[in-house]
Amino acid sequence: MLFFAPPDFDRWIYPTSTPKPVPRIEIDVSEAPETKAWAEKARGVAQAWYGTICTLLATDSYKNPKVIRFVFSPKLNYPAGTANDTITFSAKWVTDHPEDFGVVIHELTHVIQQYPGSPTTPGWIVEGIADYIRWLKYEPAFRRPRLNLDKARYQDGYGTAATFLDWAGSKYDLRLIPSLDRSMRKGEDPMPWFEKFTGKDVDTLWKEFIDTLRKRA
Ligand SMILES: [Zn+2]
Structure with a gap:
């Protein structure tokens, strides 16, 4: 075939x-x-x-x-x-x-x-990527973070951002996380990648993510 x-x-x-x-x-x-x-x-x-x-x-x-x-x-x-x-x-x-x-x-x-520590490097993405490697790649699936859907914000970083970035990459474009990483290595603002790969800004994308989790809950 x-x-x-x-x-x-x-x-x-x-x-x-x-x-x-x-x-x-x-x-x-x-x-x-x-x-x-x-x-x-x-x-x-x-x-x-x-x-x-x-x-x-x-x-x-x-x-x-x-x-x-x-x-x-x-x-x-x-x-x-x-x-x-x-x-x-x-x-x-x-x-x-x-x-x-x-x-x-x-x-x-x-x-x-x-990362060189540029003012355009968002701390929540830095911690989100470190936890993405930890929770989504290293840890067993049953240990993954569970989000409080009423309180969680992507700016919380860590497990919350890790789960969000993994969802966004898997749904829209798997090049998202490596592209965010690459731009921060160059000291560039990573935020435009959200729009480029998903057609949505990060706040709109976050709402969609939380709505998806609510439907699953
Ligand atoms: Zn850290």
Whole structure:
């Protein structure tokens, strides 16, 4: 049987970038030696997922770091944070949530995002993409975030934005997320991509998303 691609065929194919070699991952547990076993497992998760995350984002011109550092801190009062190629994890968080390797995926995505920090870079999309990789690609489906349909806003970022971006990309054009990512890498405003790929501005699209979820509920 012959297969004829429709003219908009590209929108059904998620565009992938070239895989990158996994950087060396250095672990510093000097301030929290009790986290050593978890840290080793976290390194394994990061090594296994690094190349995949690079292929799912617009990383063809991304400068692959030689080394990524995982630091474990007894002082941090939130689960983890990333600055350049260093991820700092809360020793308390990983001790209390030993099953939470999703936090590694989220922070590792921030390392790979490496956006230059332009004023046109919306924080909700940055966190939405990190959680998109985490919840929609890494975590099992039953653990995905459930939105409060009366209160959720896309500006909440994180799991809310992740779910929204995944829906918009799957419904309209799978090039949406990599295109948002690419423009933020260049320090450009990513927002026009919503209109370009869906024909709708982000607020109209959000209303449609919430209406769709309400019908499913
Ligand atoms: Zn984050």
